[in-house]
Amino acid sequence: PGHLPTYMVSVSFFLHRRRDCLMRRFFANRLLLLMCCPVVASLVQRSHAMRWIQFRHVSMYQRAEKSPTRMSSFSEMPIKQAERESLSMDIILTLCKKRGFVFASSEIYNGFTGFYDYGPLGVELKRNIKNLWWRDMVQCRDDIHGLDSSIISSPRIWEASGHVASFADPMVDDKLTKKRYRADQLVTARVVDPNGCFLGYVTTIESANPSRELARLASRTFPQVESRVDEDSLCRVSDVPESLWSHIPPPEDPRRTGDLTPPRPFNLMFETRVGALNQSSSTAYLRPETAQGIFVNFKNVASATRGFKVPCGIAQIGKAFRNEITPRNFIFRSREFEQMEIEYFVPPCEWEKHLGSWVTTCTEWLVNRCGLRRNLLGFEVHEKLAHYAKACTDITFKFPFGEQELQGIAARGDYDLDRHQSVSGKSLEYYDDISNRKFLPHVIEPSIGVDRLFLAVMCSAYSEDHINGEVRMVLKLHPALAPIKCAVLPLVKNNDAIHAMARSIYVNLKRIHACEFDATGAIGRRYRRQDEVGTPFCVTVDFQSCDDGTVTLRDRDSTQQRRVDINELPQVIHSSLECGLKCRGSRVIPERV
Numbered sequence: 001p002g003h004l005p006t007y008m009v010s011v012s013f014f015l016h017r018r019r020d021c022l023m024r025r026f027f028a029n030r031l032l033l034l035m036c037c038p039v040v041a042s043l044v045q046r047s048h049a050m051r052w053i054q055f056r057h058v059s060m061y062q063r064a065e066k067s068p069t070r071m072s073s074f075s076e077m078p079i080k081q082a083e084r085e086s087l088s089m090d091i092i093l094t095l096c097k098k099r100g101f102v103f104a105s106s107e108i109y110n111g112f113t114g115f116y117d118y119g120p121l122g123v124e125l126k127r128n129i130k131n132l133w134w135r136d137m138v139q140c141r142d143d144i145h146g147l148d149s150s151i152i153s154s155p156r157i158w159e160a161s162g163h164v165a166s167f168a169d170p171m172v173d174d175k176l177t178k179k180r181y182r183a184d185q186l187v188t189a190r191v192v193d194p195n196g197c198f199l200g201y202v203t204t205i206e207s208a209n210p211s212r213e214l215a216r217l218a219s220r221t222f223p224q225v226e227s228r229v230d231e232d233s234l235c236r237v238s239d240v241p242e243s244l245w246s247h248i249p250p251p252e253d254p255r256r257t258g259d260l261t262p263p264r265p266f267n268l269m270f271e272t273r274v275g276a277l278n279q280s281s282s283t284a285y286l287r288p289e290t291a292q293g294i295f296v297n298f299k300n301v302a303s304a305t306r307g308f309k310v311p312c313g314i315a316q317i318g319k320a321f322r323n324e325i326t327p328r329n330f331i332f333r334s335r336e337f338e339q340m341e342i343e344y345f346v347p348p349c350e351w352e353k354h355l356g357s358w359v360t361t362c363t364e365w366l367v368n369r370c371g372l373r374r375n376l377l378g379f380e381v382h383e384k385l386a387h388y389a390k391a392c393t394d395i396t397f398k399f400p401f402g403e404q405e406l407q408g409i410a411a412r413g414d415y416d417l418d419r420h421q422s423v424s425g426k427s428l429e430y431y432d433d434i435s436n437r438k439f440l441p442h443v444i445e446p447s448i449g450v451d452r453l454f455l456a457v458m459c460s461a462y463s464e465d466h467i468n469g470e471v472r473m474v475l476k477l478h479p480a481l482a483p484i485k486c487a488v489l490p491l492v493k494n495n496d497a498i499h500a501m502a503r504s505i506y507v508n509l510k511r512i513h514a515c516e517f518d519a520t521g522a523i524g525r526r527y528r529r530q531d532e533v534g535t536p537f538c539v540t541v542d543f544q545s546c547d548d549g550t551v552t553l554r555d556r557d558s559t560q561q562r563r564v565d566i567n568e569l570p571q572v573i574h575s576s577l578e579c580g581l582k583c584r585g586s587r588v589i590p591e592r593v
Helices: 002-017 021-036 039-042 048-067 089-098 120-139 154-159 210-221 241-248 291-296 298-304 346-369 415-424 450-461 495-511 523-532 545-546 567-581
Strands: 102-105 116-118 144-146 168-173 180-182 186-191 196-203 264-267 271-273 284-285 312-321 335-347 378-382 392-397 402-413 428-434 437-439 442-451 461-469 472-477 486-490 514-519 537-541 548-553 561-565
Touching: 002 312, 021 186, 089 102, 089 461, 116 120, 120 144, 120 312, 120 335, 120 346, 120 450, 154 291, 186 210, 196 210, 196 241, 210 450, 291 298, 291 312, 291 335, 291 415, 291 442, 298 312, 335 346, 335 450, 346 378, 346 392, 346 402, 346 442, 378 402, 392 450, 392 561, 402 415, 402 450, 442 450, 450 461, 472 523, 486 495, 486 523, 495 514, 495 537, 495 545, 523 537, 537 567, 545 548, 548 567, 561 567
Parallel strands: 144 312, 486 514, 486 537
Antiparallel strands: 102 116, 168 180, 168 264, 186 196, 271 284, 312 335, 335 442, 378 392, 392 402, 402 442, 428 437, 461 472, 537 548, 548 561
């Protein structure tokens, strides 16, 4: 009975890792007995099964108990891991849940796959990202104008654009488990012995290092011989020739060869009904992208906007919906997401020049305005293009699960305008009064997902360092994106003069910026809490503040502190946030602990 807490935590860890329903029910029953009956607990302690569980997981329990950071959701992993070699998604998931950035949708009903809810801090960060993009890409430019089109529109739009017929991903089914996968997200390869003789195939879900995972599967599947993966045969399941399908196993069991169905198209659009009648004429779709709303409104915006002259663009921020086969990697790929898109209309002969210009513009905006680390960005020039594209360049980001597309800049030609003009019978040509001719402009499309950028910002900003011999976890968010710009902290909460002054400063600052008032806990712990959510500045009101009217202004990244007059505080913080400056070149004060 004395080991009851250990067993409870051990079994909970085991249940978290197991997915087999029978095993989960078996161990859940044992856990109930352990909690209710000490006598049964002492008997079960002698069980070989329970000894195995204790041996397997007791060290993990001990580590969690000694950790200075305790939590009860998403994952029991402590946030502070100074010894980790690279950032993992578990750390980001824990941080997002613990600090109120992102929650799983419908969590009290065990979640709803592919959908997420943004918490108090997540809403602020997401709004800051959209506001910054709108300000820089629309309000600060004379050649781009805004639009907000409807989520549900005429189904003829999606028929004309080709979405109804061809907006699909290749899908395969596991014949035994009935699980479904995207064929282009499964990776397979031949397994051979040292002499090069063929042994079979192994399959895994796409990851940051699929070769390592395939090698692990190969050694487990063929333990009787020394095996290796033939790197030259590595490819996506969607690219496997039809003649080899009988050899391809599902990712869950490499021994079940031929248990995957051949790839077939799966349309990603969500259907809905409009009106009181449930018939085919009432079928409509939730938009899978925001671009088509811009194309069908091109003529309206061009004629109604003064100064609209090609080259010129139309921008939109809005929700889009895709019925993804396997949503994964947190908010990177979900079924409901938000896009920030520009359709930039250019003369047909100038699209190559503008494509290169937009790649540079978007890259610099991500680095200089969003604060993404340049060494985490990359580029991928597409060789295999969509049916509407003349060229496409992706800006990629090194996420914890691998390097993936963050933003796409595509040259769509005049495909969309031409299709809508043909199907609708309405002219969408642009009249150029300089050349005195009409033409269909070509389109450059810089498109980025708000949710993907949100995740990239979190991953890029995450950092750990040592302050006073202690590991500090800090989100080094760009000041323009930080959900809380400034935290006001009274040094002690039982001093009326200090508390009243701190509250007065907080009321004045929150009229200008998003601020937080925190009077609970030691000042060092309050600093760490603000560091974890990326607050650029902390204002500490102490005993000296009551004497000379100054406060301590602490910088998040350097932890340097300086005294600032209360009357100058709003202007100092505002200037630092606007310019992205830090408290440098000031008299350094040791950080309070």
